[in-house]
Every structure is written in C-alpha cells, then in structure tokens.
C-alpha cells in the first residue's frame with residue numbers, strides 16, 4: 001500500500017511532523033553532518049516520521065532525516081546513495097531536539113520554507129503531492145535499490161519525494177525524484193535521486 005504525502009503548507013521549523021525544510025531533530029548531542037566530498041555542512045532537506053508509513057506496526061518506528069550538500073551544486077555527487085554528498089539518518093523516535101546549526105550561511109543549511117507533508121490515502125482534487133510513502137519506487141531511470149552498508153542486503157523502499165511546489169524554496173533533485181530506503185534491523189538509511 002502507498003500513502004501520498006500532501007503539501008500541508010507552512011509549519012514551525014521544529015515541528016515534530018513529517019515536513020520539508022526547517023531544522024533537523026535528533027537525539028541530544030548529535031552533531032550537524034558534513035558532506036563527505038567537500039567537508040562543508042550538509043543542507044537539511046526533510047524529516048519523515050516512519051509511523052506515517054502504511055502497515056507500520058512498531059510502537060516507535062523512528063524518524064528519517066534527509067540531508068544533501070548545497071555548497072557545490074552538482075559537484076559532490078549529490079544524487080548518489082554512497083558518495084556522501086547526501087545523508088539519510090534513521091533516528092529513534094522520542095526525545096529528539098533541534099540539532100545546533102554550525103556557523104555557516106543559513107541558505108546552505110536549510111531550505112527557504114518549511115512545509116508540512118500530510119499522509120493521505122487519496123489524491124486531492126487540488127493541491128500538491130510532495131511524495132509517497134511505502135509501496136514501490138517509481139524509478140525515473142532504472143532500478144537503483146541501494147544495498148545496506150552494514151548487512152549488504154537490498155534496502156527497503158521507504159519514501160519518494162518530489163522537489164516541492166516553489167522552485168525558490170524547494171529541494172533540488174535536478175527536477176527529478178528522490179528515493180529514501182531503510183534497513184530497520186541495521187538502523188541504516190540511504191538517499192538517492194534520479195532525473
């Protein structure tokens with residue numbers, strides 16, 4: 001089963017909901033992540049509450065936090081699930097706090113707007129679909145299912161994201177789609193995009 005993520009409009013930057021933009025929430029002491037290619041701070045893209053996933057039965061399924069490098073657009077293999085130009089963290093649910101931002105240009109650390117992404121089972125007559133949860137990925141190119149860096153098994157498809165309705169404040173996937181995968185037993189996640 002697939003759930004749609006509908007654009008829920010502006011929301012607080014630290015809202016504990018599925019959203020794009022704002023500030024990342026993580027366990028206390030979590031350091032702001034850096035790009036493996038250029039060493040600059042990554043830009044926070046989105047957080048996805050995995051309790052929103054269809055069929056989820058775990059009592060505390062956790063939170064997926066997605067980052068990507070905005071320091072050198074197109075030069076840090078931002079699309080790759082393994083190059084380190086992006087980062088997906090599978091975080092435990094509960095007791096999450098805003099991650100302190102490093103001393104850097106705020107435009108490089110976050111998107112220009114914060115939008116709630118509301119899970120829904122049917123598409124609205126009007127409005128924007130920001131992405132999908134669960135089901136199967138709708139690849140724009142070829143099947144690029146990543147393998148878990150810990151157990152080497154194919155990871156589970158978790159979420160698909162589009163850039164968002166406003167190009168000025170949206171995520172940059174080269175006008176394509178991003179795909180987030182997780183390996184829950186290993187606590188790992190991966191992000192990639194295609195266009």
Ligand SMILES: [Zn+2]
Nearest residue numbers: 035038069076
């Ligand atoms: Zn970079």
Ligand SMILES: [Zn+2]
Nearest residue numbers: 148151183186
């Ligand atoms: Zn694994």
